[in-house]
Amino acid sequence: MTTSVAGVWSHRTVLRVLVQRDLAVKYQQSVLGYLWSLIEPLSMGLIYWFIFGVVYNTRGSFDGASYPLFILSGIFVWQWFSSALSESTSALTAQARLITTIKVPREIFPIGRVTGRFAEYLAGLPVLVAAAILFHGHVTWRTAVGLPLAVLMQFVLLIGVSLLLSSLNVMLRDVERFIRLAQRILIYAAPIIYPLQKVQDADIPHWVKVVYQMNPLVGIVQLQHAAWFPTEWPSTKLLLTSAAGCLIILFAGWWTFHRLEPSVLKEL
Amino acid sequence: MSDPIISARGLGVRFVKGRRRNLQVREMLFHGMRRNPNAGDDGFWPLRNVDFDITPGEAVGVIGKNGTGKSTLLKLIAGVLIPDEGTITVRGRVAPLLELSAGFSNDLTGKENLNLVATLHGLSKQQLAAKFDEIVDFAGDQVAKSLDLPVRHYSSGMRVRLGFSIISQLHHPILLVDEVMAVGDAEFRAKCYDTMQRLLAEGRTLVLVSHNEGDLTRFCTRGLFINEGRLTVDGTVHEALAAYKGGYVPA
Numbered sequence: 200m201t202t203s204v205a206g207v208w209s210h211r212t213v214l215r216v217l218v219q220r221d222l223a224v225k226y227q228q229s230v231l232g233y234l235w236s237l238i239e240p241l242s243m244g245l246i247y248w249f250i251f252g253v254v255y256n257t258r259g260s261f262d263g264a265s266y267p268l269f270i271l272s273g274i275f276v277w278q279w280f281s282s283a284l285s286e287s288t289s290a291l292t293a294q295a296r297l298i299t300t301i302k303v304p305r306e307i308f309p310i311g312r313v314t315g316r317f318a319e320y321l322a323g324l325p326v327l328v329a330a331a332i333l334f335h336g337h338v339t340w341r342t343a344v345g346l347p348l349a350v351l352m353q354f355v356l357l358i359g360v361s362l363l364l365s366s367l368n369v370m371l372r373d374v375e376r377f378i379r380l381a382q383r384i385l386i387y388a389a390p391i392i393y394p395l396q397k398v399q400d401a402d403i404p405h406w407v408k409v410v411y412q413m414n415p416l417v418g419i420v421q422l423q424h425a426a427w428f429p430t431e432w433p434s435t436k437l438l439l440t441s442a443a444g445c446l447i448i449l450f451a452g453w454w455t456f457h458r459l460e461p462s463v464l465k466e467l
Numbered sequence: 468m469s470d471p472i473i474s475a476r477g478l479g480v481r482f483v484k485g486r487r488r489n490l491q492v493r494e495m496l497f498h499g500m501r502r503n504p505n506a507g508d509d510g511f512w513p514l515r516n517v518d519f520d521i522t523p524g525e526a527v528g529v530i531g532k533n534g535t536g537k538s539t540l541l542k543l544i545a546g547v548l549i550p551d552e553g554t555i556t557v558r559g560r561v562a563p564l565l566e567l568s569a570g571f572s573n574d575l576t577g578k579e580n581l582n583l584v585a586t587l588h589g590l591s592k593q594q595l596a597a598k599f600d601e602i603v604d605f606a607g608d609q610v611a612k613s614l615d616l617p618v619r620h621y622s623s624g625m626r627v628r629l630g631f632s633i634i635s636q637l638h639h640p641i642l643l644v645d646e647v648m649a650v651g652d653a654e655f656r657a658k659c660y661d662t663m664q665r666l667l668a669e670g671r672t673l674v675l676v677s678h679n680e681g682d683l684t685r686f687c688t689r690g691l692f693i694n695e696g697r698l699t700v701d702g703t704v705h706e707a708l709a710a711y712k713g714g715y716v717p718a
Contacts, residue, residue, distance in 0.1 A: 220579065
């Protein structure tokens with residue numbers, strides 16, 4: 200594993216160029232260009248705010264700051280996670296030409312997709328900060344610790360997932376379809392648009408709650424919320440569970456990628 | 468003699484024969500991994516039991532009929548394919564021109580492709596900036612004029628020109644060239660010959676796949692004749708050519 204980390208690190212220029220190209224291709228053809236990376240999460244946020252904030256009136260359960268900020272802090276990370284998920288799936292198949300003609304560490308291609316979506320997430324941060332000011336988010340030490348920690352954990356998680364999915368997708372094209380379904384489920388399987396407390400208070404068997412919290416996204420999203428809502432700070436147990444989950448997925452992804460690499464190169 | 472720069476020992480790659488392009492989850496669920504329709508199939512070996520050593524500065528021509536594993540061999544040397552059997556050791560970086568497309572993406576402009584491919588081949592930003600004009604110059608007027616057009620609109624000759632220009636500017640000690648000369652026009656071929664001659668004079672190692680006898684005898688001193696996935700003749704380029712033309716004659 201250390202050799203492949205060293206390999207990727209020594210090719211970081213390649214990584215940067217790949218990410219730049221990805222972003223250039225994505226935005227050069229649309230008029231609104233970069234704004235698209237904001238419009239999508241914002242309109243999604245608006246929809247959820249309307250359904251859960253207005254129609255079902257969940258607003259009451261927040262201290263001080265209001266529900267829109269809660270949704271946004273969840274939606275922006277979700278957007279990163281979800282777009283990275285779908286784009287890393289095709290990271291190898293879509294770039295087969297480069298992969299079969301030039302020798303670079305193959306891990307770079309899925310990692311590049313994850314990094315590209317991270318750049319979009321970064322571009323959205325000013326909007327999130329503006330929302331935090333507008334809706335009176337609490338800026339505490341938790342903001343300074345929670346955000347970077349959440350980003351780090353999500354990077355680890357996404358790299359693992361992208362290595363797994365990109366290599367698997369070469370062998371089984373069904374993966375792409377499966378991911379579309381998984382995305383629909385996952386957005387509700389983490390406390391993105393509703394508070395975690397609602398799940399903990401819910402009248403469901405205890406084991407369901409345990410399984411729910413095994414999802415590493417739960418801890419990550421909670422950290423993101425906690426950056427503006429101090430009461431959302433995850434328990435140490437939840438944090439450790441999520442961190443362990445991220446690492447396990449990273450190793451599983453890396454292992455799968457290397458097991459499949461020879462076959463993947465033949466298939467491409 | 469110095470240490471070999473490329474050495475192959477018992478090299479073999481297996482492709483699974485008759486494998487459907489993609490396994491479906493459905494099949495996996497119903498048959499399970501054990502009853503995988505591909506299991507038990509011995510597969511097909513485009514290349515097997517190949518042993519050779521290439522010393523630095525050698526120019527080696529690889530000869531063989533279509534579909535006998537020449538390109539597979541080059542891919543193994545370039546490291547874009549991993550062997551199933553044996554080992555291939557390459558001491559030094561490789562500048563490969565493996566496909567006519569040279570790894571270009573159709574949607575990107577010539578310039579963007581140049582930047583991307585050159586970086587992937589290991590040129591740093593400064594090196595690229597220094598070499599950029601030279602690369603474009605070498606690729607010729609046609610390419611220089613179309614630098615801001617998507618590569619989709621390039622002719623295959625233009626792609627090869629640009630691809631070869633990039634490869635020839637790399638400082639890697641090993642040069643792999645797979646039948647690209649066939650596409651360029653006479654003017655470009657002459658340029659390529661000069662460049663390859665110059666690179667060889669600098670002491671680079673060349674592995675060339677070609678069907679053109681003139682190209683092979685011009686550059687190569689040694690010839691590898693590959694027949695049905697096996698290295699049948701490893702001798703001078705003339706011996707290899709003779710074997711290729713006359714069918715396989717055991718020595």
